[in-house]
Every structure is written in structure tokens, then in C-alpha cells.
Amino acid sequence: MREIEIDANSKEPREINRAIKNAAEEYDKIIIKNPNAMHYMLAGLTKPVEVVIDGSAGYFVGTMIDGAKVHITENAGWFPADNMTDGEVIIDGAAGDGVGQGIYGGTVVVRRNVGSRTGEIMKNGTIIIGGNSGFMSGLFMMGGRIIVLGDISDDAGESIIRGTIYVLGDIKSLGKNAKIEEINDNDKKELKELLPSYGFELEEEKYDEFRKIVPRSKRPFYGKETEEG
Amino acid sequence: MCGIAGVVFKDKKLHPVGEIMTRMLDALQHRGPDSAGFSIYGGLGLAEHEYLLNIEVKEKSGLLEKVKETVNATTKIETEEIIPSVENYNIYRCKIALNSFEELKPLIMDVDKLEDVIVLNGSHSFEMIKDVGSVKEIADRYNTYSKMGTHAIGHTRFSTESIVDRYHAHPFQSYITPDITVVHNGQITNYWKIRDPLERKGHIFETNNDTECIVHYIADKLYEGYKLEEALEQSVKDMDGPFSYIVGTPNGVGIAKDQLGLRPGVLAENDEVFAIASEEVSLRAVMDTHDIDQISPGETRAYTI
Numbered sequence: 037m038r039e040i041e042i043d044a045n046s047k048e049p050r051e052i053n054r055a056i057k058n059a060a061e062e063y064d065k066i067i068i069k070n071p072n073a074m075h076y077m078l079a080g081l082t083k084p085v086e087v088v089i090d091g092s093a094g095y096f097v098g099t100m101i102d103g104a105k106v107h108i109t110e111n112a113g114w115f116p117a118d119n120m121t122d123g124e125v126i127i128d129g130a131a132g133d134g135v136g137q138g139i140y141g142g143t144v145v146v147r148r149n150v151g152s153r154t155g156e157i158m159k160n161g162t163i164i165i166g167g168n169s170g171f172m173s174g175l176f177m178m179g180g181r182i183i184v185l186g187d188i189s190d191d192a193g194e195s196i197i198r199g200t201i202y203v204l205g206d207i208k209s210l211g212k213n214a215k216i217e218e219i220n221d222n223d224k225k226e227l228k229e230l231l232p233s234y235g236f237e238l239e240e241e242k243y244d245e246f247r248k249i250v251p252r253s254k255r256p257f258y259g260k261e262t263e264e265g
Numbered sequence: 266m267c268g269i270a271g272v273v274f275k276d277k278k279l280h281p282v283g284e285i286m287t288r289m290l291d292a293l294q295h296r297g298p299d300s301a302g303f304s305i306y307g308g309l310g311l312a313e314h315e316y317l318l319n320i321e322v323k324e325k326s327g328l329l330e331k332v333k334e335t336v337n338a339t340t341k342i343e344t345e346e347i348i349p350s351v352e353n354y355n356i357y358r359c360k361i362a363l364n365s366f367e368e369l370k371p372l373i374m375d376v377d378k379l380e381d382v383i384v385l386n387g388s389h390s391f392e393m394i395k396d397v398g399s400v401k402e403i404a405d406r407y408n409t410y411s412k413m414g415t416h417a418i419g420h421t422r423f424s425t426e427s428i429v430d431r432y433h434a435h436p437f438q439s440y441i442t443p444d445i446t447v448v449h450n451g452q453i454t455n456y457w458k459i460r461d462p463l464e465r466k467g468h469i470f471e472t473n474n475d476t477e478c479i480v481h482y483i484a485d486k487l488y489e490g491y492k493l494e495e496a497l498e499q500s501v502k503d504m505d506g507p508f509s510y511i512v513g514t515p516n517g518v519g520i521a522k523d524q525l526g527l528r529p530g531v532l533a534e535n536d537e538v539f540a541i542a543s544e545e546v547s548l549r550a551v552m553d554t555h556d557i558d559q560i561s562p563g564e565t566r567a568y569t570i
Binding site for chain 2: 072073074075092094095110111113114129130132133149150151152153170171189
């Protein structure tokens with residue numbers, strides 16, 4: 037494996053991203069040292085390269101990536117993995133608002149708590165939150181799945197259209213067009229395959245405690261429920 | 266955008282908070298290039314009834330003398346200093362003594378009547394530094410690196426609602442009760458609904474800037490007997506719009522975030538320091554920590570010493 041270290045200290049996001057994109061042409065693994073919570077790192081990276089951000093990232097880390105496997109060893113700011121189409125973003129610490137905003141595919145994992153509006157307008161893909169997820173998680177979600185191992189705050193699944201939010205902890209309140217269902221055997225099987233693969237080892241009985249938030253209607257605003265396709 | 270930051274040293278002793286806040290704000294420079302400002306509390310060392318005035322004076326023949334005459338008509342200037350700023354303006358700083366805090370606002374209004382002069386602030390327990398330009402330029406201009414204190418708040422401004430000048434740089438101060446300042450990132454969309462009852466109570470607004478509205482609101486609540494935490498909590502209920510703001514008082518700082526959580530706020534704390542800011546990068550300028558808390562929508566946090 038060809039590996040390179042890039043020192044982000046005293047550099048602008050544009051310089052770092054240019055260096056990362058150049059390195060991705062030649063190397064399999066890129067390690068970014070001294071990231072210092074810089075914004076926009078890895079924006080638009082479309083190579084299936086492995087990237088380790090050794091520290092915290094700022095806003096929009098991994099926005100619009102396609103295929104990269106990203107590991108952030110500390111925290112991330114707002115909108116990590118925004119609009120990602122494919123790949124993996126794993127955050128060992130906490131993250132801010134809008135985790136996985138608008139993703140089309142791929143997987144985002146945050147091991148600790150996250151802010152509000154997790155997975156807003158996501159179309160597909162998977163978001164796993166090891167801790168709690170804040171206000172309006174799954175806002176106008178259009179597909180994919182969110183798994184929250186802690187609690188989910190007010191207005192969960194606000195205006196959700198498609199997709200599923202699995203919650204192990206408390207659901208403080210539901211948003212408009214959201215309802216709670218018990219999980220079935222297929223859901224449990226899916227979760228049992230998925231969670232251990234990202235290092236979340238749950239006791240067998242815990243899988244029975246998940247509930248899922250799904251949409252009441254696919255056309256909550258634009259027509260009548262009877263007109264659903 | 267705008268960048269906001271606050272820091273408190275829990276041991277109540279003097280620390281180089283000027284230098285620390287400079288680093289915190291420099292880390293937030295990308296959030297606002299127009300102006301920056303500091304309220305550095307606890308290090309002025311003024312005697313009871315002494316105040317420090319910061320007065321913006323245009324370079325114009327005889328104008329500074331008029332300023333001094335106006336101040337001296339109320340009270341004798343004890344010490345003075347001139348700090349050159351930009352665009353043909355100087356900051357005239359003077360130390361004065363008053364019989365009571367209630368004399369401070371009328372004196373400021375007297376000085377403000379002079380053309381091309383505006384009092385940026387008058388304070389007893391904190392030093393306000395604010396100007397146009399970048400954080401580093403302002404830090405060099407005012408030597409913020411040397412300022413000691415117990416706690417501080419600061420701001421980098423991206424102007425959206427009102428003009429860019431020294432007076433509209435944050436922090437804003439209220440004189441309803443002594444030494445209350447606010448830095449703010451956001452907009453108060455029911456501004457007039459908040460301002461109107463305050464004006465009816467006789468509080469004076471100098472600008473149409475919503476940050477001035479917040480500082481008077483908080484100062485009024487503190488004057489009415491609210492604790493800082495209670496004033497912050499009430500503000501979240503009363504104020505509409507996307508906002509995140511930090512209050513500085515003579516004995517602490519606090520943050521409030523709007524109910525939809527549309528502006529950022531993060532917090533880190535250890536045994537020595539309580540720090541809040543718009544972004545983690547700013548907190549890292551004051552402490553090496555991996556544990557960053559997101560301030561939740563509608564949440565308030567405060568630390569008093």
C-alpha cells in the first residue's frame with residue numbers, strides 16, 4: 037500500500053484539498069496531520085482512496101465525495117459527508133448539525149453524540165449514530181436509513197417522505213408525517229449484520245428494543261393520501 | 266456568519282485572556298472579516314466609581330480639545346491615552362471618576378453630541394476593544410496580547426444588517442446595569458417586538474442593530490433581578506429568528522441559542538476553564554480537549570465566578 041502524510045498546519049482548505057486530490061492519483065492511503073478542525077476538507081474527492089484525518093475536522097468534511105473511505109479520529113463540525121454519493125465517513129468523536137445531509141449513498145458513522153437535523157433530505161445511504169441525535173433528525177428524509185443507538189430529540193422524522201430511522205433509546209417526540217412502528221425480523225437481521233461491522237457490539241436482546249420511525253404518507257403536503265403511488 | 270467566543274477562568278485569578286481571546290477570534294476570522302471586538306473582564310483594576318471611556322475622535326483641528334472640555338465639564342480626566350486607528354480616526358481613552366454609575370450614560374450622551382465623535386463605550390470592570398479590520402490588525406493596534414483578566418468575550422463580524430464601523434462592531438454594551446456586553450451571530454426577526462417594550466421603559470437605543478437590542482434586553486432582565494441563566498432562558502422564549510449570542514457580565518459569561526438551532530455554538534470545559542465559541546477550532550485555541558459539546562437548539566449555558 038502506498039501511503040503519504042500531508043501536514044495541514046498553516047494551510048488553507050483549498051491548498052489542502054488540491055494536495056489531497058493530487059495525492060489520491062498516486063497513493064492508496066492519505067494521512068492528514070494537524071487538521072485543526074479545518075473546514076471543507078476532502079470536498080469533491082472522487083477517488084476511492086483511504087483517508088485518515090488525524091484530529092478534528094470542521095464544517096462540510098467529505099462533502100460530495102464519491103467512494104473514499106474516510107476516518108476522522110476526533111470530532112467533526114456541521115454537515116460532515118454532505119451530499120456524499122458513495123464511500124464511508126467514520127468519525128470517532130462527536131459531530132455537529134446536519135450529519136450526512138442529503139447523502140445519495142455510502143455510510144456515515146459517528147461514534148458519539150451529534151447535533152440537530154441528522155440526515156436531513158438524505159436520499160439513500162446509511163447513517164449510524166453511536167450516541168444521541170438532536171432536533172429534527174431525518175428532516176424531509178427521502179430514503180436510506182438512520183440508526184441512532186442513543187436518544188433522538190424533538191420532532192424526529194419531521195416531514196419524512198421515505199426511509200427509516202431506527203432508534204434504540206428514547207424518542208422525545210415525532211415530527212409531522214412520522215409514525216413509530218415496531219421492528220420486524222428483517223429489520224433485526226439487517227441491523228445485526230450492519231452494526232457489528234462498524235464496531236457496535238450489542239447484546240442480543242438489545243435488538244428487540246429498537247423501534248423504527250417511518251412516514252405516515254408519501255404525499256403529506258402535495259395531495260391526498262389516497263393518491264399515493 | 267459571524268464568529269463568537271467566550272472564556273472564563275474558574276479560579277477567578279488573572280490570566281492572559283487578551284492573548285487567549287485573540288487566538289480564539291483569529292481561529293474564527295473566516296466567519297467575519299469586517300470588524301472584531303473584545304470585552305476583557307477583571308483586569309482593569311479601577312477604583313470604585315472610576316470608569317474608562319473609549320471615544321472615537323476624527324482627526325480634526327481642535328476636536329480632541331472639545332472632547333476633553335466636555336468630559337472635564339462633568340468630571341476631571343485622570344489619565345489619558347490616544348490610540349491611532351484607521352481612516353483618520355483616533356481612539357481617545359481616558360480614565361475618569363463619577364459619583365455613581367447613573368452619571369455614566371448622560372456623560373456619554375453629552376460627548377456623543379459632538380460632530381465626528383462617538384463614545385464606543387464606558388466601563389468599570391472590563392476593557393472593550395473593537396475596531397474595523399482583521400483580528401490580528403486590531404490585536405496589534407491595541408496590544409490585546411498584553412491584556413490580563415478573569416474572563417472575556419469576543420466577536421468577528423460579517424456585516425449583514427447594518428453598517429461597518431467601529432461603533433457597530435461587537436461587543437455592544439448596555440448601561441441599564443453596569444458592564445453588560447453581548448456578541449452575536451444571527452438575526453432577531455421580531456426585533457421591534459423586543460425593542461418596543463424596552464423603549465417604553467425608558468431605555469435608550471443608539472442604533473437599529475439587533476445586537477444592541479439583545480444587550481438591552483439582557484441588561485434589563487438582570488436589572489429586574491433575573492439571574493444570568495434565567496435571563497438567557499427567557500430570551501430564547503421571547504426572541505424569534507436564527508441566533509447564537511454570548512453575554513459577558515462582571516462575573517461570568519453565558520450563551521443562548523435559538524429554538525431551531527440555526528446558528529452554531531460549541532462548548533468545552535475542564536477543571537480550569539469554561540469556553541464557548543461558534544466552532545471547535547476556536548476552543549482549541551484555549552484548551553486541548555477531545556470532548557466538545559454541541560449547544561442544542563434552545564439551550565443556554567452560563568458560567569459565573
